[in-house]
Amino acid sequence: MNYENQEFFAPGHRACAGCAAPIIVKWVLKIAGPNTIIVNATGCLEVFSTPYPHSSWRLPWIHVAFENASAVASGIDAALKAQGKREGTNIIIFGGDGGTSDIGLQSLSGMAERGHDILYVMYDNEAYMNTGIQRSSSTPFGAWTTTSQVGPYNIIGKNEFKKPIAEIMAAHKIPYVATVNPAFLPDMKMKIEKALKIKGPKFIHAISSCTTGWRHDPSKTVEIMRLATETGIFPLWEIENGDFLKMKLTYVPKQRKPVEEYFKPQGRFRHLFQNPEKIKEIQKMVDEWWAKFENKN
């Protein structure tokens, strides 16, 4: 069945103009179809999709606190199995980067280790946007947030590197892990489709621009997200059964653009331009990553 002409995530919700999260959710659900149960960790998505008396969800939906989404979904999976009703139903979790990489990591890891038949989609806007742009472990090196303030005591912003959550999930040897970018829609659709056909735990890491936290023109969302991949900062790949040696890059830019092009339109990186050597450092890290993985494909 193809549900591309149907909307299971209704428009009219209250996401900020230019928010990428609804694009991701909309397309995941178009591919998943009506036989789907949604588990939603606390975050922007849960807030903007369900302001009383409305809801965007045309599917059964349960919202639980940050750290519990994977565990609640595990319970749903086990209970459906116990009743012999597991066939034909998708269980999909949506969580932000904080709810996934930070507080939700324990239950996510447990879900993966126990082998539940669940698709976890992390929409990664790279900070706690819902509570006011605090850094998360998924915030990239060099980004300003309200808890990685830029000033005389800290010229870099966030001093630590982004937690490699998709690699961590792949290391669980689960059947399918992929990174996606809504600016590369056919690639994203292909991966969601593939994931939903596989039994067992699946993890999809989707980059998701936040105009408020990234500080960019709301009309440029897709362009900026495209730059994330074209500069090589957010590569698109998939790993099956934890086989890192067979990591498949699904998009290889013919000529990677310099990282500045991605940083320039975003206010959260503005301060880096006063320290060009930091940008060079980041460029070097990106180049090293590609040198390591590009030739394998």
Place this chain on the structure above:
Amino acid sequence: MIGPGKYFVEGDVAAAYGAIMAGCRFFAGYPITPASEITQAMAELLPKYGGKFLQMEDEIASISAIIGASWAGIKSMTATSGPGFSLMQENIGYAAMTETPIVIIDVQRAGPAIGQATRPAQGDVMQSRFGSHGDYENIVLSPNSVQEMFDLAVKSFNLAERFRVPVILLSDAEVGHMMERLNVPEKVEILERKRAVTFEETTKWGEDLIPPMGRFGDGLELIVTGSTHKPDGTRDTGEPDVQDQLVRRLINKIEKNRNLIEDWEEIDSEDADYLIVSYGASSRPSKGAFMKLRERGLKIGYFRPRVLWPAPEKRLYELSERVKKVFLTEMSLRGYRMEIEKIFPKSVIHIPKVNGKVHSVKEVLSSIEVSI
């Protein structure tokens, strides 16, 4: 840097200023509405004071980090709300058991569960005292203004350090987010923990029942455990007397020092037939109602605990001799009710409000008028 003078800030920011002035140099936290402003203010302030700010991966990690930092010898704090406060409960008991001075700010929001993230409530009053399992005592303070967010943050540190307990500054979204004038004094009174120089000292206590605290890094072979332990810290979960003596002391060091801890505001209670009891944000309209009723000649008093736990029992029992009716105003159906009804068993008129809004003076007045 926070210089002396007048400021116009939110309660959350004032609490961060108070913590810094009290000597807090370590903060570990996790974003949550309506306490994130404390976290952000500490992130900005601590580096300027040679302190350290850590953003943790969740609230369990946040309270754990401040326990670790406290044993490393630094005054430490975290701040949270509703769901985050629930996650911290296990380690509040751990801090009580290991006698670790820490300060936790809970900016209450409406619950249960995720509730109303941006709206105030006072439903954590019982949890703030009984939230962790087992028998223990801690100290809970309740500010009702931006100034008190500052003042009581300072006091929270002093109490935590003096009594070696987890102290909870129990605010709410109204007080945390309101903007008012804050006066920062030149200097605040600061109490430091009794520091043990030798291991021997950590195993003994005087009349106050509080042993001096050792510090990691000083060369002492400290043993810190949440299991039942002897005075020297060694684990002993079999001997009945060890548990008995330990738990009784943990309770008694607060019980016996109540007069040093209890704190309240009391107006016109000497001749009062009626008494309004309230705390935190709901005490503001309650005071307004009290003033109006006094103007009309009603013999009514106003009583506001600034320290909720231990409760100002002695004074309230004295007042119960005379007072005919007590009006308890709070943003909770449960809140402080059990405590006040314990002291005034048959005369409490409860005036709760649980729609995420603070009472208006008019609402308090009309609730009182129908009951007198």
